[in-house]
Amino acid sequence: xxxxxxxxxxxxxxxxxxxxxxxxxxxxxxxxxxxxxxxxxxxxxxxxxxxxxxxxxxxxxxxxxxxxxxxxxxxxxxxxxxxxxxxxxxxxxxxxxxxxxxxxxxxxxxxxxxxxxxxxxxxxxxxxxxxxxxxxxxxxxxxxxxxxxxxxxxxxxxxxxxxxxxxxxxxxxxxxxxxxxxxxxxxxxxxxxxxxxxxxxxxxxxxxxxxxxxxxxxxxxxxxxxxxxxxxxxxxxxxxxxxxxxxxxxxxxxxxxxxx
Amino acid sequence: xxxxxxxxxxxxxxxxxxxxxxxxxxxxxxxxxxxxxxxxxxxxxxxxxxxxxxxxxxxxxxxxxxxxxxxxxxxxxxxxxxxxxxxxxxxxxxxxxxxxxxxxxxxxxxxxxxxxxxxxxxxxxxxxxxxxxxxxxxxxxxxxxxxxxxxxxxxxxxxxxxxxxxxxxxxxxxxxxxxxxxxxxxxxxxxxxxxxxxxxxxxxxxxxxxxxxxxxxxxxxxxxxxxxxxxxxxxxxxxxxxxxxxxxxxxxxxxxxxxx
Numbered sequence: 001x002x003x004x005x006x007x008x009x010x011x012x013x014x015x016x017x018x019x020x021x022x023x024x025x026x027x028x029x030x031x032x033x034x035x036x037x038x039x040x041x042x043x044x045x046x047x048x049x050x051x052x053x054x055x056x057x058x059x060x061x062x063x064x065x066x067x068x069x070x071x072x073x074x075x076x077x078x079x080x081x082x083x084x085x086x087x088x089x090x091x092x093x094x095x096x097x098x099x100x101x102x103x104x105x106x107x108x109x110x111x112x113x114x115x116x117x118x119x120x121x122x123x124x125x126x127x128x129x130x131x132x133x134x135x136x137x138x139x140x141x142x143x144x145x146x147x148x149x150x151x152x153x154x155x156x157x158x159x160x161x162x163x164x165x166x167x168x169x170x171x172x173x174x175x176x177x178x179x180x181x182x183x184x185x186x187x188x189x190x191x192x193x194x195x196x197x198x199x200x201x202x203x204x205x206x207x208x209x210x211x212x213x214x215x216x217x218x219x220x221x222x223x224x225x226x227x228x229x230x231x232x233x234x235x236x237x238x239x240x241x242x243x244x245x246x247x248x249x250x251x252x253x254x255x256x257x258x259x260x
Numbered sequence: 261x262x263x264x265x266x267x268x269x270x271x272x273x274x275x276x277x278x279x280x281x282x283x284x285x286x287x288x289x290x291x292x293x294x295x296x297x298x299x300x301x302x303x304x305x306x307x308x309x310x311x312x313x314x315x316x317x318x319x320x321x322x323x324x325x326x327x328x329x330x331x332x333x334x335x336x337x338x339x340x341x342x343x344x345x346x347x348x349x350x351x352x353x354x355x356x357x358x359x360x361x362x363x364x365x366x367x368x369x370x371x372x373x374x375x376x377x378x379x380x381x382x383x384x385x386x387x388x389x390x391x392x393x394x395x396x397x398x399x400x401x402x403x404x405x406x407x408x409x410x411x412x413x414x415x416x417x418x419x420x421x422x423x424x425x426x427x428x429x430x431x432x433x434x435x436x437x438x439x440x441x442x443x444x445x446x447x448x449x450x451x452x453x454x455x456x457x458x459x460x461x462x463x464x465x466x467x468x469x470x471x472x473x474x475x476x477x478x479x480x481x482x483x484x485x486x487x488x489x490x491x492x493x494x495x496x497x498x499x500x501x502x503x504x505x506x507x508x509x510x511x512x513x514x515x516x517x518x519x520x
Contacts (some may be wrong), residue, residue, distance in 0.1 A: 002471075003265055003471070004267075004467075005263055006266070027399070118332075161421035161503075162503050163502065164457065165457045165459030165500075165501055167462050168463070196426065197424065200424065202466070203470050207470060210460060223458040240424065242422075243423055243424045
């Protein structure tokens with residue numbers, strides 16, 4: 001196993017809807033993008049390029065949602081958007097809605113936020129299909145740079161059960177398998193490692209976050225030295241990392257359906 | 261922000277109780293240990309050096325535990341040890357006990373396992389105080405190598421709520437703050453980032469895991485380029501990352517007390 005290097009990409013401009021994100025990344029990261037590189041892009045850049053922005057002023061609030069919003073002391077328009085983006089509300093208290101999004105991610109406020117959105121009442125929603133976003137960026141980056149194979153991870157900072165703080169996790173993946181399956185692995189005494197399946201896409205997303213400052217705009221980070229895991233095909237995306245409620249042992253059990 | 265490099269340390273021998281782990285690490289990682297380096301050590305090496313090993317043959321099983329063991333289809337002696345190491349059982353099903361250990365970590369089987377323990381009925385328990393282990397290693401490594409400041413993270417692979425696979429997280433930390441507090445941070449539009457507190461100790465632990473293979477024995481990994489966060493003092497340890505049940509929004513609520 002070789003040494004991994006993790007390099008922030010500097011000089012990216014503010015991203016606006018319709019911008020060619022792959023072109024901008026290729027221009028700013030030309031030196032860092034080598035065969036086998038993993039290009040990690042924060043969700044917010046992808047969402048902005050894809051136009052996943054919403055003005056609070058354009059949101060109509062239902063009566064049920066207005067009641068829920070009062071109970072969690074949040075702007076009813078924001079709560080309406082959070083619910084629209086959610087398949088299920090896991091918990092609603094202390095001003096936070098823990099949601100399962102339509103994609104299947106469990107996170108606070110359906111991954112929606114207002115920071116760095118460029119206007120005080122402008123929301124940034126998660127991409128509609130982060131795996132598709134990652135596949136598109138991977139294809140475009142390989143075409144524009146002529147460097148292959150590459151992998152792309154679209155990430156976001158999520159809170160977790162039982163531990164404070166946030167870590168970046170993968171929302172979309174292309175060009176590598178999101179975890180290393182346990183089949184065939186054995187420990188050093190030859191005992192099978194049945195339970196061990198490192199979620200490498202999440203560990204890569206977290207590693208990329210280490211070289212960013214939230215206020216610094218380093219939304220793209222390139223990891224090199226991990227080429228043994230870069231497959232040369234899109235792969236299964238992030239799906240294998242998403243655990244259904246029925247399979248979950250660590251998280252909450254009781255559910256509330258989102259209000260209509 | 262500079263580039264981060266993540267280097268596995270090769271050549272460490274099998275660790276046995278009483279071994280001077282810091283001395284062995286210093287010998288094998290001499291080139292990688294530079295001022296500001298973060299030395300990441302897997303829990304199993306620390307536990308072995310500290311003698312946290314137990315033979316299943318030496319375990320007495322209580323009647324209550326025998327019943328629980330039957331219900332989860334596990335060796336009653338193993339279940340007895342898991343319960344002895346736990347303050348609380350969060351869930352028991354499908355052969356897995358999700359525990360809150362006496363330290364406050366929520367993980368499967370109280371972090372105990374049999375892999376790489378060196379004998380089929382030998383268990384490796386978590387260190388009694390991983391923060392103390394990290395502080396000891398930090399002091400010893402700085403003294404032996406003459407290189408300072410260093411940080412040390414003791415890590416383990418944990419499952420998580422809502423997502424499959426495992427990621428390495430920090431069990432013990434010395435020489436850096438485990439998260440970057442949000443105070444004073446603002447986004448690029450000057451809006452306060454109240455909710456954002458990256459759990460850097462966990463992201464570092466996960467990053468280190470990327471250059472290991474479970475069967476390869478690279479239990480020590482050195483991360484350089486992160487010196488801006490290495491404080492030159494032990495710091496608060498991992499405590500600030502541990503969320504109490506009352507504060508937890510993502511995890512399970514209902515509890516079962518461990519059987520007596």
